[in-house]
Amino acid sequence: GPLPQPGPGQLLVRVRASALNRADVLQRAGAYAPPPGESAILGVEIAGEVESRGAGVEGFRVGDGVCGLVGSGGYAEHCLLDAGMAVPVPAGWSWEAAAAVPEVFYTADTTLRELGELGAGQSLLLHAAASGVGTACIQLARELGAARIFCTAGSAEKLARCRELGGAAEVIGIDRKTQDFLAEVRRVTGGAGVDVVEDFIGIEYLAKNLAALKDGGRLVVVGLLGGWEGSIDLLPLVLRRLQIKGSAMRPRSIEEKRAITRTFRERWLPLLVDGRLRAVIDSVFPAGQAAAAHERMESNESFGKILLTWS
Ligand SMILES: NC(=O)c1ccc[n+]([C@@H]2O[C@H](COP(=O)([O-])OP(=O)(O)OC[C@H]3O[C@@H](n4cnc5c(N)ncnc54)[C@H](OP(=O)(O)O)[C@@H]3O)[C@@H](O)[C@H]2O)c1
Structure with a gap:
């Protein structure tokens, strides 16, 4: 489809890694619809580079590495991310690790x-x-x-x-x-x-x-x-x-999600940067094998996060 255009306060991200969430499995089965106005494409956790910025975005530049939570549409090469919900990817992190962290x-x-x-x-x-x-x-x-x-x-x-x-x-x-x-x-x-x-x-x-x-x-x-x-x-x-x-994350207002992002950046991101905390990665699949990645999740054999990567 056509490339999404970032609205005010939004980033268009060139996605490099998308994380699976159990809710994706439910959504695929028709049991967990995305909120009104959100993409029908699966995926709520992404990491990648800022490709363009909407009006009024501060704190992020084109080319910056970002990760964060999105309402939907994360299993795609391009995805919109609210700048208030974006987290800068720390130096030296893989895209997989960055996508696995926020949610x-x-x-x-x-x-x-x-x-x-x-x-x-x-x-x-x-x-x-x-x-x-x-x-x-x-x-x-x-x-x-x-x-x-x-x-x-x-x-x-x-x-x-x-x-x-x-x-x-x-x-x-x-x-x-x-x-x-x-x-x-x-x-x-x-x-x-x-x-x-x-x-x-x-x-x-x-x-x-x-x-x-x-x-x-x-x-x-x-x-x-x-x-x-x-x-x-x-x-x-x-x-x-x-x-x-x-508690659920998805139905919360954008203001609440931005506040949760800020709290995370202040309280926990420093501990992730210095290695005290870490994303536990179970496995990584090329995005073309998303079905196999879902099968792995549904097998209940995974330990930690399952990731998709985009070349
Ligand atoms: N409320 C929120 O804000 C929020 C945010 C994110 C995720 N979630 C929810 O959190 C849960 C975990 O998500 P995730 O992505 O981390 O999942 P996940 O990595 O797929 O892990 C789920 C694990 O739960 C266990 N399990 C599955 N079905 C079960 C059942 N019927 N009874 C008992 N244990 C079962 C399995 O492990 P074992 O076989 O080892 O027990 C399975 O590996 C999901 O329910 C998801 O929807 C909620």
């Missing part, structure tokens, strides 16, 4: 720190810990000073790699296929439970997630891989002062 660290920051209020010395139960978002959450939880992180994943190999990301935090791996996460949390905490649960599974885990919380604990629902409709017993919520919070 997972934005999500980890808004859900663990802001909504989960995960603090120093606290404990976290993190589901889908080997996912793209999960691998960022382990690292952020560690930096926020979490003492103990219970990680669920689908294999012993993935759990061993989760442990390496935990640093000083104690990581307790739970194989979701062979172990009961609630029983494990109860056993290790002597029945007390955790301060925060970060969940991507939804209704399937809801009752057990609530049961895994300490009194006053927070459950943050960030994904719904196991479905979203059902009913629960609200009595423990009331008696134990539990909180359930939800």
Whole structure:
């Protein structure tokens, strides 16, 4: 199709790498439509060079390396990016690493720190810990000073790699296929439970997630891989002062997304630049093999991010 023209405040990016997001798989299946006015092309995470700028753009020049979150249209050689949501690519980074960073660290920051209020010395139960978002959450939880992180994943190999990301935090791996996460949390905490649960599974885990919380604990629902409709017993919520919070990135206003980008640039980008934090890359596919990349994601075998590259 015709090259998109950058509107006021927008950058036209020559895309070099696009990251996969589980939401792309849902969108492909017709279950997650892009917001009105957005491209029908898949993809929300990109990195590349600024090819041209719309009116009023400050802080970026033609040729600069940028990465960031877009509403849609990321699986393409050209993509529009709001300048307020663009992040300069640090020197020496690959395009793949740059594309892999923004969305997972934005999500980890808004859900663990802001909504989960995960603090120093606290404990976290993190589901889908080997996912793209999960691998960022382990690292952020560690930096926020979490003492103990219970990680669920689908294999012993993935759990061993989760442990390496935990640093000083104690990581307790739970194989979701062979172990009961609630029983494990109860056993290790002597029945007390955790301060925060970060969940991507939804209704399937809801009752057990609530049961895994300490009194006053927070459950943050960030994904719904196991479905979203059902009913629960609200009595423990009331008696134990539990909180359930939800979050998605896509439906937020552009102002909110710019604020999230600014927070990321101030708080976490410096730690990524000095190597304390990193994007975990599972695999890289040429863009022409996007279908194989989606198959890899749907196999549930990946650890970290899956990328597409454009030559
Ligand atoms: N709210 C937000 O702002 C936001 C932003 C980004 C992503 N997300 C959501 O976060 C989740 C992870 O995204 P991602 O791109 O990081 O995913 P990903 O890398 O594809 O990882 C997802 C992992 O979840 C596990 N899983 C899949 N289906 C499951 C099921 N039915 N029950 C239990 N575990 C299951 C699998 O790992 P194991 O087999 O090892 O458990 C799979 O590898 C998705 O739900 C996505 O929509 C939300």
